[in-house]
Amino acid sequence: MNQLTLELVVNVLLALGAVFSYFYVGATMPESSNLELGAEQWPQGILILLLIALSWNICQIIRKNRAADIAFNFKLLAEGAATFVKSKLFIAMALVVVMAFVINTLGFFLVSFFFLGAYGYLLGERRIWKLIVFPIIITFLLYAGFSVFLSVMLPRGTVPFLRNFSLFIESLVRF
Helix, strand or coil: CCHHHHHHHHHHHHHHHHHHHHHHHHHHCCCCCCCCCCCCHHHHHHHHHHHHHHHHHHHHHHHHHHHCCCCCCHHHHHHHHHHHHCCHHHHHHHHHHHHHHHHHHHCHHHHHHHHHHHHHHHCCCCCHHHHHHHHHHHHHHHHHHHHHHCCCCCCCCCCHHHHHHHHHHHHHHCC
């Protein structure tokens, strides 16, 4: 598949997501007074900058396609999308999405451990001891960094026994 075609599609999808996010933030955040920058205006400002950058990038991609005399081809796009879905990059992105959806329910410790183990396996590590030991170490380092040093409350989970497990681990790790 033509790399420029895939880049164009990804940029358009990102732009659509940014437009949705802009209006979502405006609709869900409380409106601030006219004399201050409120909580809704900062993300909207960043999204406007993102839209400007994406528009510039889309124009550059179209210009490169025209210069190289490359036409947009849906058949090649479909073949490339099928290849992309089978790639390690897509699997890694899917892992992050799954982690984002289950972390509040299952808790930081369990989800981070399994996420890091799965990611290590995806990157090519096949030694079981490394896929167990290093995720445990990294999970505790992340917990210490965010919860202890930065005072960020990490999700404990809503499933009772997982929440109790998180509370137990937190009681062991307090500094």
